[in-house]
Each structure stands twice: as C-alpha cells, then as structure tokens.
Amino acid sequence: EAGVTQFPSHSVIEKGQTVTLRCDPISGHDNLYWYRRVMGKEIKFLLHFVKESKQDESGMPNNRFLAERTGGTYSTLKVQPAELEDSGVYFCASSQVRNPYEQYFGPGTRLTVT
Amino acid sequence: RKEVEQDPGPFNVPEGATVAFNCTYSNSASQSFFWYRQDCRKEPKLLMSVYSSGNEDGRFTAQLNRASQYISLLIRDSKLSDSATYLCVVPPFTGGGNKLTFGTGTQLKVEL
Numbered sequence: 001e002a003g004v005t006q007f008p009s010h011s012v013i014e015k016g017q018t019v020t021l022r023c024d025p026i027s028g029h030d031n032l033y034w035y036r037r038v039m040g041k042e043i044k045f046l047l048h049f050v051k052e053s054k055q056d057e058s059g060m061p062n063n064r065f066l067a068e069r070t071g072g073t074y075s076t077l078k079v080q081p082a083e084l085e086d087s088g089v090y091f092c093a094s095s096q097v098r099n100p101y102e103q104y105f106g107p108g109t110r111l112t113v114t
Numbered sequence: 115r116k117e118v119e120q121d122p123g124p125f126n127v128p129e130g131a132t133v134a135f136n137c138t139y140s141n142s143a144s145q146s147f148f149w150y151r152q153d154c155r156k157e158p159k160l161l162m163s164v165y166s167s168g169n170e171d172g173r174f175t176a177q178l179n180r181a182s183q184y185i186s187l188l189i190r191d192s193k194l195s196d197s198a199t200y201l202c203v204v205p206p207f208t209g210g211g212n213k214l215t216f217g218t219g220t221q222l223k224v225e226l
Binding site for chain 2: 043048100101
C-alpha cells in the first residue's frame with residue numbers, strides 16, 4: 001500500500017512569490033491534515049479536511065495560506081505571497097475516519113523563503 | 115505552560131543501555147497519547163500508543179502516570195538504529211477535533 005506522498009520535496013522561493021504544495025493521502029483515508037514545523041519549534045497543526053470539507057482550520061497562520069481538497073482526494077496548500085517566516089517543513093498526514101488519531105505522515109516539503 | 119513538554123536532549127547512550135524519556139502534558143482531560151519516532155529529515159512515524167496504564171512492544175515500553183500528568187518511553191537494549199528523535203504526541207480530548215499536539219522531541223543517540 002502506498003503511503004502519503006508530497007510534492008515537491010524541496011522548494012526555494014523568494015519573498016513575495018507563490019508556492020503550491022501537493023499532498024496525496026493514503027487511498028481510502030478520508031481525513032487529511034496539514035502540519036508545519038519551523039526551525040527549532042515543534043510540529044504544529046494547520047488544518048484538517050474530511051473528504052473535501054474543511055473540518056478545522058484553526059491552525060492556519062493567516063490568509064496568505066489557502067488549502068483545498070477538491071474532489072476529496074489530493075490536497076494543495078498555497079502560500080501567496082510567501083514571507084520569510086513561512087520557511088519550514090510542511091507535512092501532510094492522513095487517517096481513517098474510524099481511527100482518526102492514527103495519522104500517517106508524508107515525507108514533507110521543505111520550503112525555504114529567501 | 116506548554117501543552118506538551120519534553121527534554122530535548124540529546125541523550126547519548128552506549129549500545130545495549132536502557133534509556134527512558136519523560137513527557138509532561140497540561141490537559142488533565144487527555145485520554146490517550148502517542149510516541150512517534152522521527153529520523154533526521156524524515157517524517158514522523160507512529161511508534162506506540164498509550165491508552166491506559168501502559169503499553170509494551172518488544173524492547174519498548176510506554177507508561178502513563180495520570181496523577182502526575184506524564185508519559186514515559188523506556189527503551190531496553192538500545193540499538194544503533196534506535197538513534198532518532200522521539201516525539202510525544204497528545205490527541206485532543208473528546209470533541210476537540212483530530213489535531214495532534216506535538217512536543218519538541220527528545221533526541222537519542224546510541225553509540226558503539
């Protein structure tokens with residue numbers, strides 16, 4: 001069974017540019033999450049989808065971040081315009097509805113904003 | 115007070131040693147806990163879950179102390195391959211959604 005995949009693995013952009021991250025969850029997992037780890041800090045929750053619906057977006061830092069999950073399959077996280085403090089590793093995770101806390105993480109996208 | 119606190123380490127131990135990490139949590143309503151393992155520049159992977167008094171899986175034992183609000187992870191007969199960062203993770207209490215709260219992690223280095 002394929003795990004959670006993320007693209008790209010690395011992205012280096014300049015301040016003010018736009019970046020879109022993609023996550024493909026494990027097949028059959030209705031729950032999809034985005035988390036972020038900035039340097040020196042703990043991994044922090046950003047938001048949670050159940051299928052195509054945003055269930056909880058309490059962790060989204062500001063309106064420069066936009067997440068979508070059209071069709072309830074893969075998800076994208078767009079940062080526009082990017083700021084220096086957005087640098088970090090963005091993890092996607094997925095889980096089944098019947099066992100929501102057993103979350104499987106993707107390898108992450110390492111974003112560097114210069 | 116942080117929701118989840120861990121000693122960042124590093125814990126440097128010789129191969130074969132027994133090592134234990136603690137993690138304290140602030141929400142007394144929390145019912146379950148997880149230990150995740152994260153290798154350098156890799157994703158976190160679920161290691162163990164702790165739902166009641168404790169859990170044992172081979173060389174790994176996780177215990178929960180509700181009165182003092184901490185969980186521990188004990189690793190016996192350490193292997194070089196156990197070198198990693200161990201993340202303490204607390205799910206929300208019932209009705210609080212699905213978001214996991216992570217500690218900053220404890221770094222373990224097992225040496226020859």
